[in-house]
Amino acid sequence: xxxxxxxxxxxxxxxxxxxxxxxxxxxxxxxxxxxxxxxxxxxxxxxxxxxxxxxxxxxxxxxxxxxxxxxxxxxxxxxxxxxxxxxxxxxxxxxxxxxxxxxxxxxxxxxxxxxxxxxxxxxxxxxxxxxxxxxxxxxxxxxxxxxxxxxxxxxxxxxxxxxxxxxxxxxxxxxxxxxxxxxxxxxxxxxxxxxxxxxxxxxxxxxxxxxxxxxxxxxxxxxxxxxxxxxxxxxxxxxxxxxxxxxxxxxxxxxxxxxxxxxxxxxxxxxx
Amino acid sequence: xxxxxxxxxxxxxxxxxxxxxxxxxxxxxxxxxxxxxxxxxxxxxxxxxxxxxxxxxxxxxxxxxxxxxxxxxxxxxxxxxxxxxxxxxxxxxxxxxxxxxxxxxxxxxxxxxxxxxxxxxxxxxxxxxxxxxxxxxxxxxxxxxxxxxxxxxxxxxxxxxxxxxxxxxxxxxxxxxxxxxxxxxxxxxxxxxxxxxxxxxxxxxxxxxxxxxxxxxxxxxxxxxxxxxxxxxxxxxxxxxxxxxxxxxxxxxxxxxxxxxxxxxxxxxxxxxxxxxxxxxx
Numbered sequence: 001x002x003x004x005x006x007x008x009x010x011x012x013x014x015x016x017x018x019x020x021x022x023x024x025x026x027x028x029x030x031x032x033x034x035x036x037x038x039x040x041x042x043x044x045x046x047x048x049x050x051x052x053x054x055x056x057x058x059x060x061x062x063x064x065x066x067x068x069x070x071x072x073x074x075x076x077x078x079x080x081x082x083x084x085x086x087x088x089x090x091x092x093x094x095x096x097x098x099x100x101x102x103x104x105x106x107x108x109x110x111x112x113x114x115x116x117x118x119x120x121x122x123x124x125x126x127x128x129x130x131x132x133x134x135x136x137x138x139x140x141x142x143x144x145x146x147x148x149x150x151x152x153x154x155x156x157x158x159x160x161x162x163x164x165x166x167x168x169x170x171x172x173x174x175x176x177x178x179x180x181x182x183x184x185x186x187x188x189x190x191x192x193x194x195x196x197x198x199x200x201x202x203x204x205x206x207x208x209x210x211x212x213x214x215x216x217x218x219x220x221x222x223x224x225x226x227x228x229x230x231x232x233x234x235x236x237x238x239x240x241x242x243x244x245x246x247x248x249x250x251x252x253x254x255x256x257x258x259x260x261x262x263x264x265x266x267x268x269x270x271x272x
Numbered sequence: 273x274x275x276x277x278x279x280x281x282x283x284x285x286x287x288x289x290x291x292x293x294x295x296x297x298x299x300x301x302x303x304x305x306x307x308x309x310x311x312x313x314x315x316x317x318x319x320x321x322x323x324x325x326x327x328x329x330x331x332x333x334x335x336x337x338x339x340x341x342x343x344x345x346x347x348x349x350x351x352x353x354x355x356x357x358x359x360x361x362x363x364x365x366x367x368x369x370x371x372x373x374x375x376x377x378x379x380x381x382x383x384x385x386x387x388x389x390x391x392x393x394x395x396x397x398x399x400x401x402x403x404x405x406x407x408x409x410x411x412x413x414x415x416x417x418x419x420x421x422x423x424x425x426x427x428x429x430x431x432x433x434x435x436x437x438x439x440x441x442x443x444x445x446x447x448x449x450x451x452x453x454x455x456x457x458x459x460x461x462x463x464x465x466x467x468x469x470x471x472x473x474x475x476x477x478x479x480x481x482x483x484x485x486x487x488x489x490x491x492x493x494x495x496x497x498x499x500x501x502x503x504x505x506x507x508x509x510x511x512x513x514x515x516x517x518x519x520x521x522x523x524x525x526x527x528x529x530x531x532x533x534x535x536x537x538x539x540x541x542x543x544x545x546x547x548x549x550x551x552x553x554x
Contacts, residue, residue: 063413087419101414104405105329115418164418 012075014039014172014204015060020069022055028228029055030066033237035223039171042198042205044219044244046212048258051227052237053208054098057174060206061093062086074171091119094165094203098177100157102149102164108135109145112164119168134163137200138193155186162193166201173197175207179214187214194218212259216244224255309423309504310497313431316424322432326425330433334395338441342390346445349382350374350452358461370463371472374453379476383446384484385532388491390445391438392524396499399430400520403503404513412504422504431496438492439485446484479547483539490535494527 015037022030029052037043045053058064059071062078071078073089081089102111112131116122122130132142138159149157158178165173175194179187191214198205198218209215215222224240231237240247240255247259257264353374361367403426406412415422450472457463502520506512 058413061417063416083421087421090417090419093417095414095417097410097414099409101410103411103414104409114420118418118420 013037013072014074015206016070016072017056017059018070018072020059020066020071022052022059022064022066030059031228031231031237032069033225035238037204037206039204040202041221042194042207042219044207044209044215044222045225046210046215046222046258047225048210048227051225053210053225054176056225057176057206057208060172060174061090061095091115091168092171094168094170094173096158096161096165096173096175096178098180100149100161102157102160104149106148107145108140108147108149108152108160111149111160112145112167114164115168130167131163134167135160137166138163139189155182155189158182158186158190159193162190162197166197169201170203172204172206175205175209177209177211178207179209179211187211190214191217212261216247219244222247224258226254305505306497306501309427309501312423313427313497313500316421316428317431320424322429323425327429327432330429331437333398334391334430334433335437335440338391338394338437339444341394342387342441342445343448345386345390346378346383346448347452349386349445350378350449350454351456353377353382353449354453354456354461358457358463367461367463368467369471370457370461371454371468371470372475374457375450375472375476376480378449378453379446379480379484381484381532381536383449384442384488384491385528386449387438387441387445388488388495388528389525391434391441391492392495392499392521392528395434396495396524397517397521399496399499400503400506401513401517403500404506404516407504407506408508408513427496427500427504430500431493434492434496435489438488438495442484442488446481479543483536483543486539487532487535490531491528494531495524498524498527 013036015035017033017035019032019034020030021028021032033056035056045056047053055064059066060073062071062081065079074092076085076089078086078089102108103114106114109128109131112134113127116127116130128145131145135142135144140156140159140163144152144156144160149160152160162178178190178194182190194205194207194214195218197203205218207214207218220243222240222242222244223238225237226235226239228237239252240250242250247255250256253264256262354370357370357373358367361370361373403412406426412422412426415425454468457468458465499520502516502523506516
């Protein structure tokens with residue numbers, strides 16, 4: 001069932017974004033952003049709300065098309081792929097959405113089986129076993145397959161979303177705010193699942209988060225973005241790029257303020 | 273008039289022009305985007321069969337669940353036509369021609385327009401709201417990310433359901449309108465049953481039924497494309513979903529009436545070209 005491309009060069013980065021620019025109307029979200037993600041790495045993208053983290057994540061899979069710049073996945077430039085080629089590459093990527101994005105009209109079992117039914121030639125009788133197996137890996141019991149997403153708690157929905165993202169054994173897993181809205185215990189469960197997924201399937205992971213606990217725990221590299229409207233012309237949008245251990249040593253006050261969770265000068269904006 | 277007033281008037285006029293320019297540009301952009309959306313849908317319809325799992329629920333929703341409301345409104349429209357036409361025709365002593373007027377109006381105009389309006393209100397708005405919610409909650413992005421084209425998976429089954437089933441709904445509206453008009457005319461207004469049916473048969477031709485069904489295909493396509501487009505391009509939040517549902521109905525309704533006018537002119541031109549003697553009520 002493995003859908004990975006054995007011809008890909010293991011030495012080249014799995015994902016490479018070169019000077020991408022994304023604008024919505026007159027508002028620039030991403031400005032000339034360049035990023036390389038080597039195979040097997042877990043990268044956390046942090047930054048305050050509205051700095052373009054989710055847009056960056058969606059650009060990596062072609063859900064948002066940059067008006068400028070290039071995105072390579074597995075050595076293929078996404079912008080130059082036709083519909084079929086893009087589909088072939090997308091099924092090598094698992095996307096865990098912020099609110100799980102489970103299909104309301106389907107049961108949990110149908111949600112998790114969706115990629116299998118669409119992309120893998122498999123005996124229909126085998127699909128339920130795969131679904132139950134993936135749900136068990138994220139700590140969900142067999143009986144949830146018949147439930148509708150509205151009947152689940154936030155943590156369970158996120159885990160179903162993770163099971164669905166992993167069902168095709170992806171090479172890259174993209175997590176959009178995986179712990180937002182969860183209690184601290186469930187957040188740690190999700191963090192552990194991200195770590196366990198990486199070690200079990202040796203996937204490359206990109207985690208967008210503003211939860212520093214998650215970033216420190218799961219990532220071996222952290223990238224911090226700044227909102228474009230807070231930058232001067234020519235300033236890079238990436239204001240930190242390094243291992244989690246370097247975060248404390250960095251001199252940039254913007255990074256320190258975010259890492260420590262201090263309101264600082266932003267408080268005066270609110271009060272005046 | 274001093275220069276300050278002239279300057280201020282000039283600024284206001286420029287603002288007014290700019291606003292209208294923006295409205296026109298937005299309109300042109302929307303029409304262009306909707307045309308591209310329809311083109312992509314057509315391409316997917318012709319190149320890949322829809323998934324049965326997404327087609328059957330839409331056929332059920334559009335066909336089966338719309339039947340009762342279309343039947344009910346059709347019956348009442350038939351009766352209303354009988355009431356209104358009887359008053360006018362009785363003054364001319366032409367009550368016996370009531371069947372021709374009611375059934376011609378139903379088959380050519382009111383049946384298709386009524387079925388389409390009910391479809392736009394009952395199904396079109398629901399489609400826009402459902403797809404809008406899917407857009408807002410990232411379910412459409414999720415489909416895309418899993419390599420399932422959202423237009424093929426979500427739009428094609430809805431368009432096919434509307435295209436295939438709106439003629440059935442139109443026939444139902446025609447039939448129930450006929451039953452309502454006949455029942456009210458014969459049982460309550462006391463019109464002679466024989467003349468009612470004889471005149472209906474004399475003046476309502478197969479071409480009239482064809483014209484109504486032909487128009488209904490265009491109505492169905494317009495409703496489905498507009499509703500799906502509004503859902504796909506829904507603004508964020510609950511307000512955005514509500515706006516998508518409302519505008520899908522308003523645009524669909526206006527399009528139904530516009531198409532009705534132009535297709536009516538086209539079909540009449542065709543009819544009188546092929547059968548120049550035409551048909552006369554009197």
